[in-house]
Amino acid sequence: MKIELIAFSAKGAKLAAQMAFLLEEEGHSCQAFAPENYAVQTSVMPLQQTLSNWTEQAFFHADALLFVCACGIAVRSIAPYLRSKKEDPAVLVMDECGHFVISLVSGHVGGANALAKVIANRTGATPVITTATDVNRLFAVDTWAVENQMMIADFAAAKAVSAALLNGQTVGFYSDFPVQGTLPNGLAWMQEGEIGIQISLQSRPRFQTTCWLIPRVLTVGIGCKKGVSKGKIENVVKNALQGIGLYIENVRKVASIDLKAHEIGILEFCKAYRLDRKFYTAEHLERVSGQFSGSDFVKKVTGVDNVCERAAVIGGERLILPKQVYDGVTVAVAAEPWTVVFPRAEGE
Secondary structure, three states, rough: EEEEEEEEOOHHHHHHHHHHHHHHHHOEEEEEEEEEHHHHOOOOOEEOOOOOOOOHHHHOOOOOEEEOHHHHHHHHHHHHHHHOEEEEEOEEEEOOOOOOOEEEEEEOOOOOHHHHHHHHHHHHOEEOOHHHHHOOOOOHHHHHHHOOOOEEEEHHHHHHHHHHHOEEEEEEEEEEOEEEEOOOOEEEOOOOOOEEEEEOOOOOEEEEEEEEEEOOOOEEEEOOOOOOOOHHHHHHHHHHHHOOOOOHHHHHEEEEEEEHHHOOHHHHHHOOOOOOOEEEEEEHHHHHOOEEEOOHHHOOOOOOOHHHHHHHHHHEEEEEEEEEEEEEEEEEEOOOOOEOOOOOOOOO
């Protein structure tokens, strides 16, 4: 995670510097700030703008914000920029003595609860977590979805699942994918019912209220003319996915031939959506087994009869959308094998 920290006192700046160091040891990228007169006494950066401007910039560019100060300062600072639990970064508050670390905003989806626990484990601080499923020790579908790289199609349905569990209601569970582990308390295998969680690539709701979770298991194979723009690639990919009821958020990887390894449009598209990218030689693509729609022209130019389908299958194995051609871009989509994993229950 990219984490921005801020403090407003000498003791707070010292703690912010310490927290940045500890969190970087955990693999995060951190930048800490404090007013200049306190920053010079530590390794944090001097704050050279208003708190409002700093908060706005951090809120829209960082994955998490950690305020080392009174809780009220943090609340007033972030209030103008709050959007939704789907979009907001994790926001945490730690008192300058390091006694408590509070998960303030985006506890589940943004990861504030998990980050608070990490900080508590490293420092001995008491984590303050107030989300209802956590304090009642119930299954939190939104946290679990994020941890397992699944997209939540409807946050209102996820909220309804949490409400049902809090009310003691049994929530159905259905998956098109194999499941490893034991269902958490409150969930039960069902084909249909009043409310439930459904894990599938495509939406065919099985419950009256369906919390649809879509795993990031897609590889998009791309072929294109030289110089095709990022915007054109984006439009073609999105339209292709929409045609089979899927979303760009379900894509994990983009694949193509090594001739396209420096194609700016592909690289910018991958960067914009934080997608892995992989480029294969013509020989590697040629060795892929399967039925593909070959083209003599493509073979003459690239050395292999089909780029997008073969590249997609290397990354995803099962072709779910064959080659689509539009305005100089070819796209194919494949899905990789994937297993739903539940952690072991205590005592197992």
